[in-house]
Amino acid sequence: ETGVTQTPRHLVMGMTNKKSLKCEQHLGHNAMYWYKQSAKKPLELMFVYSLEERVENNSVPSRFSPECPNSSHLFLHLHTLQPEDSALYLCASSQGQGRPGATNEKLFFGSGTQLSVL
Amino acid sequence: ILNVEQSPQSLHVQEGDSTNFTCSFPSSNFYALHWYRWETAKSPEALFVMTLNGDEKKKGRISATLNTKEGYSYLYIKGSQPEDSATYLCASLGINKFYFGSGTKLNVKP
Numbered sequence: 001e002t003g004v005t006q007t008p009r010h011l012v013m014g015m016t017n018k019k020s021l022k023c024e025q026h027l028g029h030n031a032m033y034w035y036k037q038s039a040k041k042p043l044e045l046m047f048v049y050s051l052e053e054r055v056e057n058n059s060v061p062s063r064f065s066p067e068c069p070n071s072s073h074l075f076l077h078l079h080t081l082q083p084e085d086s087a088l089y090l091c092a093s094s095q096g097q098g099r100p101g102a103t104n105e106k107l108f109f110g111s112g113t114q115l116s117v118l
Numbered sequence: 119i120l121n122v123e124q125s126p127q128s129l130h131v132q133e134g135d136s137t138n139f140t141c142s143f144p145s146s147n148f149y150a151l152h153w154y155r156w157e158t159a160k161s162p163e164a165l166f167v168m169t170l171n172g173d174e175k176k177k178g179r180i181s182a183t184l185n186t187k188e189g190y191s192y193l194y195i196k197g198s199q200p201e202d203s204a205t206y207l208c209a210s211l212g213i214n215k216f217y218f219g220s221g222t223k224l225n226v227k228p
Contacts, residue, residue, distance in 0.1 A: 004161065042122070043207070043218040056215070090162075106152060106164035107209075107216070 003027045006091050006110035013081065014118050021076040021113045023091030031096035032074040033107070034066060037088040049074060050096055081117045088112045122210050124219035131198050132227050138194045139222040141208030145189035150211040153182055153193055156221070157204045165193075165206075198226040 004025045013019050023032065034046040048056035049068040063085075065077040074091055092107040123142045131137050143151065150169045156162040166175040171186040179196045195202055205221040 040220065042220045043209075043216075045215060106167050107154075107162075109154075109161040109163070111159070111161045 004091060004093055004108050004110040006089075006113055008113055009111065010114045010116075012116045012118065013078065015081060015083070017081075018077070018079045020078065021089055021091075021115075023074040023076075023110055025072055025091075025093040025108070027093060027095075027108060029093035029095050029108070030071060031094045032068060032071075033092040033094075034074070034076050035090040035092060037090060037112075039087075043090065047076075078115075081115075083117050086115055086117045088114050122208060122217045122219040124206075124208055124222050126222060127220065128223040128225070130225045130227065133198060133200060135198050135226075136194070136196045137198055137224070138192050139206060139224075141191045141193070141210075141219055143189050143191075143208075143210035143217070145186055147212050148186050148189075148210065149213075151184055151186075151191050152209040152211065152216070153191070154207040154209065155204050156207055162207060193222075195224075198224070200226045200228050202226050 007022045011019060031050045033048050035043045036046055037043050045058045046060045047066040052068045052071055063080050067075040090112045091110040094105045094107050125140050150167055152167050153165040154162040155165050166182045168175055168184040173184040175182050181194045182191060184191045193206055203224055203226045205223045207218055207221045209216040209218045
């Protein structure tokens, strides 16, 4: 148990659906991340939030829309996805000092949401 | 973009064997090297964070070394056990971003 919880664990959606992924951490961390893992590829950073402010958008298509209402919660809103968006989506958090990734602090990951887009 | 390479891609060993994997990364703009252990259907968990050239870290039967000048890190597992079966990820911290390798999938047979 890493202290980072993701829901749902599995999600199947059509290309016209709208759905949201949720991530919650109660570790008191300041930074939260969304990563994507496609089959046989390395983890790809999508978004970084530090103290509820987005500090990194790694050229992610607008059909993915993150939201960080407070430092404990992070959402990824999905709309009009494509089949190639099917992947494992991992949330992570780190203690940070307002500049995530600028330190050598480790990441705490959730178990991920396995997304299938039909 | 930093290319972080891990080898081998997968490894099958017998219980009791010792094994090691490699993580190579560009040595420029290096800040830290992380190792994570990722069991199937669970969360990746941090094993080690290393920053200095020559760093060596140990946790039980698992240890890691770091060479920042030549850009590689080794992860060693002594006397592998079935519960060590997992994917081992390394990540190099560049400027404000982690770059992950594709992982080494270890299967330890009883």
